[in-house]
Amino acid sequence: MDESKATNSMRTKGMDEGWPLETLAALIFDEKDGKTRLTIISSGISNISAVNRDNMEQGWRESLDKLAGHLNKAKC
Numbered sequence: 001m002d003e004s005k006a007t008n009s010m011r012t013k014g015m016d017e018g019w020p021l022e023t024l025a026a027l028i029f030d031e032k033d034g035k036t037r038l039t040i041i042s043s044g045i046s047n048i049s050a051v052n053r054d055n056m057e058q059g060w061r062e063s064l065d066k067l068a069g070h071l072n073k074a075k076c
Contacts, residue, residue, distance in 0.1 A: 020044050
């Protein structure tokens with residue numbers, strides 16, 4: 001699949017025309033009180049709608065919940 005078709009296909013999955021074609025997420029891991037803290041800093045999203053921003057946050061939360069589930073299984 002060429003890049004333009006892939007981009008158009010991804011855009012149709014819940015993101016409107018205001019969604020940028022490219023974003024960047026920096027993941028920062030640090031220790032706090034004996035636990036790992038994750039900070040996510042996104043760039044390239046300053047012009048997206050509040051709805052898209054909320055959808056993006058929800059997507060991150062769902063992904064991190066899945067990761068936590070896998071990590072908890074690995075502890076057993």
